[in-house]
Amino acid sequence: MFPQDLKEKYKDWYNDTYLKKKNLFESLSKEGQSPKYIIISCVDSRVDPNSIFKSEPGELLVHRNIANIVPPYDYITEHSGTIAAIEFGITVLNIKNIIVMGHSGCGGIKNGFQMCKDDGFNSNSSISNWLNLLKPAYKKIDSSRDEDSIKELEKISIKTSLENLKSYPFIQERINNKEINIYGSWINIGSGQIETLNFNTASFQPL
Numbered sequence: 594m595f596p597q598d599l600k601e602k603y604k605d606w607y608n609d610t611y612l613k614k615k616n617l618f619e620s621l622s623k624e625g626q627s628p629k630y631i632i633i634s635c636v637d638s639r640v641d642p643n644s645i646f647k648s649e650p651g652e653l654l655v656h657r658n659i660a661n662i663v664p665p666y667d668y669i670t671e672h673s674g675t676i677a678a679i680e681f682g683i684t685v686l687n688i689k690n691i692i693v694m695g696h697s698g699c700g701g702i703k704n705g706f707q708m709c710k711d712d713g714f715n716s717n718s719s720i721s722n723w724l725n726l727l728k729p730a731y732k733k734i735d736s737s738r739d740e741d742s743i744k745e746l747e748k749i750s751i752k753t754s755l756e757n758l759k760s761y762p763f764i765q766e767r768i769n770n771k772e773i774n775i776y777g778s779w780i781n782i783g784s785g786q787i788e789t790l791n792f793n794t795a796s797f798q799p800l
């Protein structure tokens with residue numbers, strides 16, 4: 594029927610969170626959502642933007658994919674799920690802020706790194722096709738240092754995703770008109786420390 598542990602957790606959520614915030618949920622139900630931020634993060638179960646930013650229901654539009662990648666504009670027909678979520682957030686919900694959030698120990702980045710390094714892409718695998726998107730970021734790093742190179746790719750790929758974001762016409766237009774802001778961030782899962790991208794120095798700095 595349904596997993597017992599989830600059933601129990603749901604009941605806890607209903608009796609605790611839902612009932613305490615009943616009015617909020619009812620008004621969100623009537624008025625719809627108006628989130629302030631779009632967050633693109635990884636599917637990794639250890640990285641949950643709603644938990645990290647202690648968000649209330651309706652505050653964050655979160656889209657998660659493997660390795661928090663925003664594909665380039667050319668990929669709009671092939672990898673449209675991510676950009677469709679962003680387009681919805683920007684053009685329909687009128688959200689003004691987009692955050693790409695990476696993390697330490699990202700399995701997607703690690704696998705993509707190896708695939709790039711070994712030229713080991715397999716066109717029959719959806720994971721492989723998706724991680725192929727990391728190639729442009731991979732080309733920007735020194736790939737000879739293994740663990741350190743993978744860490745570097747985690748951050749460089751965030752920058753590449755932000756550049757890709759800017760290539761979408763509906764985003765480019767709003768950036769030119771100073772209507773939206775974009776941000777890069779990365780969280781160290783073990784220490785809980787977040788770093789954010791400083792566009793002036795092009796480096797990540799602790800928050």
Ligand SMILES: [Zn+2]
Pocket residue numbers: 635636637659660661696698699700701702
């Ligand atoms: Zn990840």
